[in-house]
Amino acid sequence: MSFKAGFVALVGRPNVGKSTLLNNILGTKLSIVSPKPQTTRMRILGVKHLPDAQIIFLDAPGVQKGGDLLSKSVLESAVASMEDADVIVMIIEADKGWTKEDKEIVENYIKKYNKPVILAINKIDKIQRDLVLPLIEESTKIYDFKEYVPISAIKNINIDELLNTIKKYLPESPPLYPEDMITDLPLKLWIAEIIREKVFFNTKQEVPYSVAVEVESIKEGEKNKNLLIIDAVIYVERDNHKGIIIGKKGQMLKKIGSQAREELEFLLGKKVHLNLYVKVKENWKEDLPLLRSLGYNQ
Ligand code: GDP
Ligand code: MG
Ligand code: K
Numbered sequence: 001m002s003f004k005a006g007f008v009a010l011v012g013r014p015n016v017g018k019s020t021l022l023n024n025i026l027g028t029k030l031s032i033v034s035p036k037p038q039t040t041r042m043r044i045l046g047v048k049h050l051p052d053a054q055i056i057f058l059d060a061p062g063v064q065k066g067g068d069l070l071s072k073s074v075l076e077s078a079v080a081s082m083e084d085a086d087v088i089v090m091i092i093e094a095d096k097g098w099t100k101e102d103k104e105i106v107e108n109y110i111k112k113y114n115k116p117v118i119l120a121i122n123k124i125d126k127i128q129r130d131l132v133l134p135l136i137e138e139s140t141k142i143y144d145f146k147e148y149v150p151i152s153a154i155k156n157i158n159i160d161e162l163l164n165t166i167k168k169y170l171p172e173s174p175p176l177y178p179e180d181m182i183t184d185l186p187l188k189l190w191i192a193e194i195i196r197e198k199v200f201f202n203t204k205q206e207v208p209y210s211v212a213v214e215v216e217s218i219k220e221g222e223k224n225k226n227l228l229i230i231d232a233v234i235y236v237e238r239d240n241h242k243g244i245i246i247g248k249k250g251q252m253l254k255k256i257g258s259q260a261r262e263e264l265e266f267l268l269g270k271k272v273h274l275n276l277y278v279k280v281k282e283n284w285k286e287d288l289p290l291l292r293s294l295g296y297n298q
Pocket of ligand 3: 015
């Protein structure tokens with residue numbers, strides 16, 4: 001039996017479930033998941049190792065246009081992941097059907113690449129079974145997708161079927177990455193993403209979008225090798241956001257910090273001391289050196 005390996009871009013508007021799907025497939029928390037759109041800001045590589053194939057996923061940030069440098073670099077990385085891909089998996093939401101934004105993605109991106117495109121219809125746990133077929137029929141009129149796979153990323157329905165379908169379109173190739181590698185995301189960025197996720201879950205309106213997290217240092221405990229001491233800065237755009245993140249008597253920052261610490265301890269299998277600082281940096285979204293160190297722009 002021959003081995004296959006190749007790159008897959010996950011494409012879809014914000015909130016269709018790209019990160020949830022990737023985490024489910026890889027069996028680890030990699031890309032941050034939250035109920036708000038635009039949580040994913042960078043391109044994340046995840047490698048799925050199968051006995052007869054290696055599938056390398058590019059979690060493209062939700063395709064969305066915007067004026068600032070951050071929005072531009074997010075869009076660029078989404079386009080780059082489609083250019084690098086052997087197969088594109090476009091995701092839509094079963095319960096929402098084809099939205100205007102979904103159709104724009106087909107028009108502006110999908111049609112530009114002469115690549116096999118698989119349509120994954122996610123969140124089928126939210127709709128009645130007999131509504132799936134009509135949705136597939138409608139989809140055939142929108143684009144000539146190679147395959148249509150109804151899934152639920154959250155309930156783990158049909159995920160193996162999706163992997164097998166992707167495999168069909170990958171080139172024959174030896175493995176491209178070592179077997180123990182799941183991501184090329186540097187540890188500092190990965191930790192920053194987990195902290196940012198906790199900010200997202202605990203804040204409202206424009207505050208979560210005003211936030212960037214930079215991990216400044218990760219040190220091992222001097223006496224205890226099983227301890228990690230992590231210093232991180234939460235950047236916000238405005239003074240009043242700083243107040244919200246710190247909260248009354250520091251309660252909010254404490255909550256964010258302990259949620260992040262618990263998760264980091266679980267994922268890293270080590271004890272963690274997490275020191276969080278909040279700083280105001282009005283135009284961090286236009287600060288190229290800072291964006292680079294946050295991993296948003298290569
Ligand atoms: P992304 O912006 O495309 O990466 O979307 P996320 O993975 O962050 O998911 C957005 C929201 O949809 C989160 O609240 C997820 O829990 C939810 N979600 C994702 N997949 C499913 C699914 O299969 N079923 C249901 N009911 N919810 C889902
Ligand atoms: Mg995402
Ligand atoms: K999201």
